[in-house]
Amino acid sequence: MTDPLPFGSTIGILGGGQLGRMLSVAASRLGYRTHIFEPGANPPAGHVADQVTTAAYEDRAALEAFAASVDIITYEFENIPTQALDILEAHRPIHPNREALRVSQDRLVEKRFLQDLGLATAPFAAVDTLSDLEDAIATTGTPAILKTRRFGYDGKGQARIKSANKAESALADMAGAPAILEGFVEFSREVSVIAARGLHGDVACFDPGENVHHEGILRTTTVPAHLTASQRMGAVLLAAQILSALEYVGVMGVELFVTDGGLIVNEIAPRVHNSGHWTQNGCAVDQFEQHIRAITGLPLGDGQRHADVVMENLIGDDMDKVPTLLRSAETALHLYGKAETKPGRKMGHANHIRPKSS
Amino acid sequence: MTDPLPFGSTIGILGGGQLGRMLSVAASRLGYRTHIFEPGANPPAGHVADQVTTAAYEDRAALEAFAASVDIITYEFENIPTQALDILEAHRPIHPNREALRVSQDRLVEKRFLQDLGLATAPFAAVDTLSDLEDAIATTGTPAILKTRRFGYDGKGQARIKSANKAESALADMAGAPAILEGFVEFSREVSVIAARGLHGDVACFDPGENVHHEGILRTTTVPAHLTASQRMGAVLLAAQILSALEYVGVMGVELFVTDGGLIVNEIAPRVHNSGHWTQNGCAVDQFEQHIRAITGLPLGDGQRHADVVMENLIGDDMDKVPTLLRSAETALHLYGKAETKPGRKMGHANHIRPKSS
Incomplete structure (x- = not known):
């Protein structure tokens, strides 16, 4: 040790x-x-x-x-x-290590990694050419989403394919970058687990949060999420499995779809994650401190939650809400000090706090 | 506005x-x-x-x-x-203004200011000479505490006078500095109110915290304090009265003794206060943000508390507790990054958080 x-x-x-x-x-x-x-x-x-x-x-x-x-x-x-x-x-x-980066920098590598762990993902196929794409659509069906394998975030580098005849224009959107086609998943909820693994292999997870995305950008995360006890446990175990497989050190965000058939892994992020911002006001040790504890070899916080929280992202003109948010008794505001407000730019977030319900 | x-x-x-x-x-x-x-x-x-x-x-x-x-x-x-x-x-x-500094920089001026507001204080008298001190002891009785009028903090610049024949040595401890003799107050509890007044005259208070001092240094603050509803209200109104009288802008710490005869003001501090550190983990807007809101003209947080907290100061060798505190699920640690641990030096604090009780 x-x-x-x-x-x-x-x-x-x-x-x-x-x-x-x-x-x-x-x-x-x-x-x-x-x-x-x-x-x-x-x-x-x-x-x-x-x-x-x-x-x-x-x-x-x-x-x-x-x-x-x-x-x-x-x-x-x-x-x-x-x-x-x-x-x-x-x-x-x-920290986290190169393997975590290698896996998460490339959507195709990531999906295969998850598949190899026996975890469920959306149907997917690699797409470099139009003929790949046509084959891929035959596998996933439509609608589907074509994504660049690398450098995508907040819905950037993505094109929806509603029907097979839109394949060519979608591929053009990739601008020649290697891509992956992902089939749609019918899900009832999106949740994420913010998990941490320490230098000594210890693992701790925060309560799963329930996420709402709009136009590819996270809007809100709510804890507690609407999950059964077994779904909650399943989500946490699955996250722990991913961290252990990567011999990961630090905090990771694991995004999941809740479906009738079980939990499906959407994507992983080898870093603190927007859907874990609620921990700043709901836990003694937040995800940021948890990450620092993990990489410095300090004991991890256990993730215990002492309040209910709804985290609301402030994106672009959402900054107009700040005067109102400043007057809300339940709201902790976290602004990022960015010089310029732009559409789609994350400018801050608000954690709406309530005494713990369950 | x-x-x-x-x-x-x-x-x-x-x-x-x-x-x-x-x-x-x-x-x-x-x-x-x-x-x-x-x-x-x-x-x-x-x-x-x-x-x-x-x-x-x-x-x-x-x-x-x-x-x-x-x-x-x-x-x-x-x-x-x-x-x-x-x-x-x-x-x-x-901000806060010069008047707040003038009053709080000098214990004698502060006591007179409070007295002029009609607020109860410990019995006191100015002491410049041994003959002043002898007269003062006749007023306050013994035991009493002789304090320098200026530059005292954390119990420094103070001498207890157990009996009148110790007057001369106590005065020597003041090293010629103007002093004030304060009589002892029989109190059941020490509490403090962290109060804020905004640029526009709006006032907000956090829940009073119950303080335990040892050797003149704050050790713990607990919320909720053991106070009756009318004591709680009295404490808050009294703090608001002080802030308004000074046309104060910012956060102030008001230390009070709870006695059978009512609340007695011990001292005021024209700044964020150690006994308000619990707000970091118990409120959406903590005392530090409250101070920034006040001086920048933003709306004040209303002070609502969403959790119970015991704040524990880490003084000198208390840093030895850090490994244990890091393993406590309920504890938020706040270290100050001071290069050297010294006896009596405040090195950090721990907020022990529990779901809100009342």
């Missing part, structure tokens, strides 16, 4: 968005400092970090100086260039 | 200790940045601030540059040198 990272150490965080920002605040609660690496100017995480490096992921000297200034490295997003990881990993441990 | 400070603005904070640190995090949740001014190197608040100035309060150029870089100024401690305030106030608004 290795000792935990000493208090006062510095955690390097790749990515300076809202997730890095909230990770940085959580690290501070445990007595750690953070150093943010982010190509974009004025990153939200920089407002609450000890140090910030503004540099490209191709800047070897900046990456090496960053690595030299920190004790361990983590990240807020999964699409970090491989070459940057190679440079960093030569100097400092990176 | 003036508009609130625009999101993205910078709040200057005088003092880089744990209170400044937690104010900075709260400001970030509302989309503000912070700039810490602190004479000491490596201030805890600097780990989670956008900017840090390390300079003395006598450094006019540094104060002016600091003021020029921020939109409004607040502070985490009341003993800011008057000259520094003069320089800063010429450039930017400072």
